[in-house]
Amino acid sequence: MPRPGDLAREAAEDVFFGQVVMIWARWAMIAAAAVVFLWNTGDVGSLTGRVLLLAGLMAVNFFLHGRYLVERPANRGLILVASVADVALIAAAVALWGGFESQLFVLLYPVVFAFALVFPPRFTAALTAVAAALYVGAVAAFDLGWAADVQLVKVLLVRLLTLGAVGGLGTYYWRIQRDRRRAALSAALGR
Amino acid sequence: MRSSSRPGGAEDLALGQGVIVAARWVLVASGLVLAVVAPPSASTLRTQVVLILGLAVCNFALQAQLMRRRRTLAVLAYAASAADMAIITALVVADGGYASGLYVFYFPAVLALSVAFPLAITVAYVGTTMAAMLAAVWLTMPAGSEPDMVIRLLILAAVALCGAVYADIEARRRGRALAGEEVPHAAAG
Numbered sequence: 001m002p003r004p005g006d007l008a009r010e011a012a013e014d015v016f017f018g019q020v021v022m023i024w025a026r027w028a029m030i031a032a033a034a035v036v037f038l039w040n041t042g043d044v045g046s047l048t049g050r051v052l053l054l055a056g057l058m059a060v061n062f063f064l065h066g067r068y069l070v071e072r073p074a075n076r077g078l079i080l081v082a083s084v085a086d087v088a089l090i091a092a093a094v095a096l097w098g099g100f101e102s103q104l105f106v107l108l109y110p111v112v113f114a115f116a117l118v119f120p121p122r123f124t125a126a127l128t129a130v131a132a133a134l135y136v137g138a139v140a141a142f143d144l145g146w147a148a149d150v151q152l153v154k155v156l157l158v159r160l161l162t163l164g165a166v167g168g169l170g171t172y173y174w175r176i177q178r179d180r181r182r183a184a185l186s187a188a189l190g191r
Numbered sequence: 192m193r194s195s196s197r198p199g200g201a202e203d204l205a206l207g208q209g210v211i212v213a214a215r216w217v218l219v220a221s222g223l224v225l226a227v228v229a230p231p232s233a234s235t236l237r238t239q240v241v242l243i244l245g246l247a248v249c250n251f252a253l254q255a256q257l258m259r260r261r262r263t264l265a266v267l268a269y270a271a272s273a274a275d276m277a278i279i280t281a282l283v284v285a286d287g288g289y290a291s292g293l294y295v296f297y298f299p300a301v302l303a304l305s306v307a308f309p310l311a312i313t314v315a316y317v318g319t320t321m322a323a324m325l326a327a328v329w330l331t332m333p334a335g336s337e338p339d340m341v342i343r344l345l346i347l348a349a350v351a352l353c354g355a356v357y358a359d360i361e362a363r364r365r366g367r368a369l370a371g372e373e374v375p376h377a378a379a380g
Contacts, residue, residue, distance in 0.1 A: 109298045154228060155292030162221075
């Protein structure tokens with residue numbers, strides 16, 4: 001049974017080593033946003049606004065990635081805030097551009113998965129629930145027409161189920177890796 | 192438990208197989224519930240039930256193998272994952288191609304194989320899955336939906352990338368633990 005000090009150190013190391021996965025997930029989100037903004041926007045005014053948003057996201061991720069590369073990664077609190085902000089941004093994009101029809105909800109999958117690989121299960125459960133709630137809220141805020149069609153409700157349910165599955169499977173793998181690491185450490189100490 | 196630090200080894204496959212089996216149970220359970228609730232037509236329901244129950248039988252065999260702690264046969268694991276992708280593709284085609292919402296089942300499936308398989312095999316599987324995903328919707332894709340398709344493909348690759356990067360990070364952490372090396376100072380929190 002690990003001591004509380006060991007657990008705290010292990011959690012800090014999880015954040016230290018694992019946050020690059022979250023940084024890569026955010027790069028994927030930025031790439032997808034670039035595709036949507038540059039492909040779909042016709043007029044100069046709205047394109048300028050969206051490019052500025054994209055540049056802001058890139059600046060934040062350059063900052064986080066740069067700190068990771070010089071072995072001074074962001075702390076746990078900052079990463080938590082950044083992850084919640086990612087989920088909120090995706091939900092806002094869904095609410096603004098298409099609601100139920102928007103395919104931007106798929107951006108939630110790598111964000112939730114990367115989070116599950118770094119944080120303990122209770123944090124992952126909370127973020128997954130927040131992501132699902134914000135997404136449903138965003139879809140409802142855009143339009144409620146889909147709620148009358150049972151086939152569309154099923155589609156929404158599939159999206160939420162797979163989002164929950166991604167969080168759950170990420171946590172499952174996090175546990176497997178934690179147990180393997182502890183076994184390796186015990187083996188090294190027992191030599 | 193003996194622990195290896197080499198990523199993509201037999202132990203990674205054996206432990207990752209648990210994630211793949213769990214992902215497949217998610218597909219079976221949610222697929223079955225969604226198939227029987229308000230099915231759009233009898234033929235669609237028939238196709239979906241046959242595919243999902245077939246998958247359940249195969250997964251039970253793999254689950255039993257894991258529970259009896261039998262050695263994971265790499266060929267069997269790879270074939271089962273290929274079957275997963277083929278079944279998801281068949282479900283998407285049967286459900287209307289581009290308009291089908293079932294393509295999201297690719298995400299947990301790709302997640303699971305990205306943490307279990309060696310990198311080269313993961314790349315091959317993800318590439319093939321992306322091609323299958325595109326082929327399944329190609330004929331039914333409306334004009335102007337290209338950006339959405341690019342996003343789907345991009346995020347599928349991103350999920351696999353996250354899994355592969357994390358598996359590599361953990362292999363190196365385990366290697367350091369086995370060697371008794373100190374972790375960088377900042378990691379101590």
